[in-house]
Amino acid sequence: MLRQLLALLEAGDTWSITDLASELDISPDLVNAMLSHLAQSGKLDMPEQTCAGKCAGCSLVDTCKIGPTDRMFVYASRAPKPSRVPHKRRKDSLA
Amino acid sequence: MSEQNRTRITVALAGQPNVGKSTVFNMLTGLSQHVGNWPGKTIEQKTGEFSRNGLNIRLIDLPGTYSLTANSEEECVARDYILRQRPDAIIAIVNTAALERNLYLVAELLVLPIPVVIGLNMVDVAEQHGIHVEAHVLEAALGIPVVPLVASRNQGVGDLLDAVERLLDEPEAFTPNRPVIGEEHLPILEEIRSHLDGYLPSHYPDDWAALKLLEGDTEVTARVREALPEDEWTSTHDLLKQHEDAYLDIAGTRYEWIGRMVRAAVVRPKLGAVTLTERIDRVATHPVWGLALLLCIFAFVFWVTYTVATPIVEWLDVAVMQVVAEQVRLLLASAPVWLSGLVVDGLFAGAGTVLTFLPILVIFFAMLGMLEDVGYFARAAYVMDRFMHWMGLHGKSFMPLFLGFGCNVPAVMGARIMEDRRSQLSTILLTPLVPCTARMAVIIFLAPAFFGQAATFVSWGLIAFNLILLAILGILINRLVFRGEHTAFIMEIPLYHLPNARTIGLFVWQNTWAFIKKAGTLILIFSAVIWVLSALPGGDIEHSLLAGLGRRLEPVGRWMGLGDWRLMVSLLTSFVAKENTIATLGILFGVAEGSGSLAERVAAGLTPAGALAFLVVQMLFIPCVATVAAIRQETASWRWTAFSVSLSLVLSLLGGIGAFQIMRLIGY
Numbered sequence: 001m002l003r004q005l006l007a008l009l010e011a012g013d014t015w016s017i018t019d020l021a022s023e024l025d026i027s028p029d030l031v032n033a034m035l036s037h038l039a040q041s042g043k044l045d046m047p048e049q050t051c052a053g054k055c056a057g058c059s060l061v062d063t064c065k066i067g068p069t070d071r072m073f074v075y076a077s078r079a080p081k082p083s084r085v086p087h088k089r090r091k092d093s094l095a
Numbered sequence: 096m097s098e099q100n101r102t103r104i105t106v107a108l109a110g111q112p113n114v115g116k117s118t119v120f121n122m123l124t125g126l127s128q129h130v131g132n133w134p135g136k137t138i139e140q141k142t143g144e145f146s147r148n149g150l151n152i153r154l155i156d157l158p159g160t161y162s163l164t165a166n167s168e169e170e171c172v173a174r175d176y177i178l179r180q181r182p183d184a185i186i187a188i189v190n191t192a193a194l195e196r197n198l199y200l201v202a203e204l205l206v207l208p209i210p211v212v213i214g215l216n217m218v219d220v221a222e223q224h225g226i227h228v229e230a231h232v233l234e235a236a237l238g239i240p241v242v243p244l245v246a247s248r249n250q251g252v253g254d255l256l257d258a259v260e261r262l263l264d265e266p267e268a269f270t271p272n273r274p275v276i277g278e279e280h281l282p283i284l285e286e287i288r289s290h291l292d293g294y295l296p297s298h299y300p301d302d303w304a305a306l307k308l309l310e311g312d313t314e315v316t317a318r319v320r321e322a323l324p325e326d327e328w329t330s331t332h333d334l335l336k337q338h339e340d341a342y343l344d345i346a347g348t349r350y351e352w353i354g355r356m357v358r359a360a361v362v363r364p365k366l367g368a369v370t371l372t373e374r375i376d377r378v379a380t381h382p383v384w385g386l387a388l389l390l391c392i393f394a395f396v397f398w399v400t401y402t403v404a405t406p407i408v409e410w411l412d413v414a415v416m417q418v419v420a421e422q423v424r425l426l427l428a429s430a431p432v433w434l435s436g437l438v439v440d441g442l443f444a445g446a447g448t449v450l451t452f453l454p455i456l457v458i459f460f461a462m463l464g465m466l467e468d469v470g471y472f473a474r475a476a477y478v479m480d481r482f483m484h485w486m487g488l489h490g491k492s493f494m495p496l497f498l499g500f501g502c503n504v505p506a507v508m509g510a511r512i513m514e515d516r517r518s519q520l521s522t523i524l525l526t527p528l529v530p531c532t533a534r535m536a537v538i539i540f541l542a543p544a545f546f547g548q549a550a551t552f553v554s555w556g557l558i559a560f561n562l563i564l565l566a567i568l569g570i571l572i573n574r575l576v577f578r579g580e581h582t583a584f585i586m587e588i589p590l591y592h593l594p595n596a597r598t599i600g601l602f603v604w605q606n607t608w609a610f611i612k613k614a615g616t617l618i619l620i621f622s623a624v625i626w627v628l629s630a631l632p633g634g635d636i637e638h639s640l641l642a643g644l645g646r647r648l649e650p651v652g653r654w655m656g657l658g659d660w661r662l663m664v665s666l667l668t669s670f671v672a673k674e675n676t677i678a679t680l681g682i683l684f685g686v687a688e689g690s691g692s693l694a695e696r697v698a699a700g701l702t703p704a705g706a707l708a709f710l711v712v713q714m715l716f717i718p719c720v721a722t723v724a725a726i727r728q729e730t731a732s733w734r735w736t737a738f739s740v741s742l743s744l745v746l747s748l749l750g751g752i753g754a755f756q757i758m759r760l761i762g763y
Contacts, residue, residue, distance in 0.1 A: 001347040001348075001350045001351050001354070002343045002344075002346050002347035002350060003343045003344060003347055004347075006343065008583075009583035009585070010583070011583070013481070013583055013584075014477060014480040014481040014583070014584045014585075014586070015583065015584070015585045015586070016376075016380060016477055016585070016586055016587075016588045017585065017586070017587050017588070018373075018376070018588065019380075020585065026354050027195065027354070027357065027363075029193070029194075029195040029196070029357075030195040030350060030353065030354050030357065032195070032196070032587070033193075033195040033196040033199065033350070033353070034350055035585060036161075036196060037161075037162075037199065037346060037350075040161060040166055041164075041166070041342075041346075044585075073584075073585040
């Protein structure tokens with residue numbers, strides 16, 4: 001199912017969550033869950049929609065419309081896949 | 096110890112963040128809690144002990160996690176504990192209102208050899224959202240106990256423990272319906288498992304480790320690499336390399352499993368609002384009809400603004416401004432001539448005329464505020480983004496560019512959301528082509544006098560022309576900068592709802608007040624400067640410093656049918672603030688001079704071709720000084736700032752000349 005979702009996104013179009021849900025014949029909540037999953041695994045990007053941090057000191061912060069009202073995801077075909085080998089080893093071994 | 100003689104059990108409490116796990120923990124353990132840290136971690140560890148029905152229960156509150164994959168330290172801690180300590184049971188708390196997202200963790204827990212009970216928390220919240228979950232159906236579908244809860248009111252928490260005790264008394268009753276990996280991956284999984292056989296520590300189930308390897312779990316990969324002899328690791332690694340994207344199928348089958356469970360047990364009655372939203376969105380978000388609707392709405396906004404505001408603006412200009420200016424001139428009759436000129440011909444004619452904009456802005460902002468409040472703007476954004484994708488622009492550019500319709504300054508600053516420099520730069524370069532409210536207000540002020548009944552169509556066409564130019568430049572930038580790279584953009588679109596008068600009123604007030612402050616400061620000062628330049632050195636406007644500058648620009652103006660130097664000067668002064676075009680026209684065309692409104696006096700000296708050229712230049716001209724300063728700040732480069740200013744200047748001149756020549760060719 002994730003593969004089907006990614007195949008739709010590969011085309012590089014603009015989608016609403018309901019569009020994706022009807023295309024995949026699943027609920028919008030399930031699409032949302034999968035998008036969050038892909039965002040967490042680095043396959044999708046969630047652009048920062050808040051002025052916090054980046055816009056500190058900006059006089060327009062109060063009236064700026066870049067607000068966290070709606071979630072957005074961006075899929076870039078060049079996004080990295082999860083790496084097979086970790087960059088650094090954790091000290092606490094499972095073994 | 097046999098199950099029958101069990102006197103002490105350990106239960107782990109698992110769940111995603113913010114599902115009410117801690118509430119359940121606090122309800123059960125009360126004051127018998129021990130708070131510390133997980134060994135070697137900064138993550139808080141909470142344990143508690145209590146007795147129930149003669150059974151001593153040790154409860155472990157695991158960190159909130161979305162899955163059991165090593166994406167975060169919390170996830171590593173939670174699964175380390177489950178694998179190493181093997182609690183007698185796991186209680187998985189899920190948020191009933193977000194079951195699709197919460198069941199992913201359950202799907203991973205069920206693979207482990209530990210019984211799981213589900214606590215279906217916040218059933219009350221879910222019901223409020225119209226989501227009804229049939230707990231017994233979900234229980235049958237999952238094959239594990241499911242207990243509805245309202246943890247915040249201590250409802251069902253005891254039932255949860257009863258379910259755990261029953262499960263431990265009858266372990267054979269635990270027959271979970273686990274998500275099954277796709278058949279195409281089963282042989283690979285088996286092969287990986289065979290490589291692991293005998294090498295992993297006993298607490299590491301081979302099946303689970305093989306699955307995690309195939310999923311690309313970094314932690315498990317590192318552990319396996321340490322544990323396996325070199326030749327076994329090489330074979331395993333080669334196999335994993337061949338199936339590098341298997342994680343998509345594994346996670347995908349989990350979501351298919353979730354979909355099946357939810358379809359079986361969740362009832363979502365269609366709310367009226369949802370149905371209405373769906374019906375409207377069939378048109379509003381349609382690739383073709385949605386764009387057509389957006390253009391119609393823009394045209395409607397202009398039409399309403401012209402129909403309602405223009406008569407008021409004309410009345411304010413002729414019956415109020417000119418009369419008050421005349422009265423002030425009489426009052427200052429005994430004052431020095433320069434003072435009377437400065438106040439009446441400078442401040443009144445400049446900043447005062449700009450203030451007559453107010454009805455335009457109030458109506459315009461009220462219309463925009465209403466569209467935003469009913470939820471239409473999210474659709475407009477969606478439709479426009481499709482348009483941007485069509486021209487190949489980066490999806491993330493949309494958000495800052497859309498801000499540009501309000502003001503170009505936050506739009507330029509908004510380009511910070513782009514991660515890479517090239518995308519940020521291209522968005523900044525395109526921003527001045529988005530017509531801001533101030534530019535549109537100038538157009539709304541002048542277009543009716545220039546074009547009468549056709550004003551709505553002309554204004555609409557001017558915005559469309561700006562957007563077409565933006566599209567062409569976007570395509571060029573995409574080709575040159577992004578080299579055709581595709582990105583998908585996914586938006587969450589809210590339901591439509593009735594507009595709230597207070598919200599709209601606040602929106603109108605904030606924007607109108609900002610405009611009044613600007614008129615009372617920047618435009619007022621600039622009006623004074625323009626008047627001084629138009630009066631010096633001898634008090635005759637035709638031989639003033641400003642006229643000297645304007646006449647130098649006349650040759651360029653003539654290519655666009657703008658032979659009057661005053662028109663070129665008014666365009667030039669829009670560099671300070673777009674509204675200054677009107678302030679300067681007010682000063683140079685005299686507030687108390689001639690008859691009719693200011694717009695009519697300006698229109699009297701222009702052919703339709705020249706009038707259109709004037710508006711085209713106004714729409715494309717160099718952005719205001721605040722925007723240029725923002726461009727300098729964001730690009731941190733004078734070179735790119737100069738390039739942006741030059742680009743706007745060249746486009747506006749070419750646009751003006753083109754509009755004038757084409758209009759002449761077709762007989763205007």
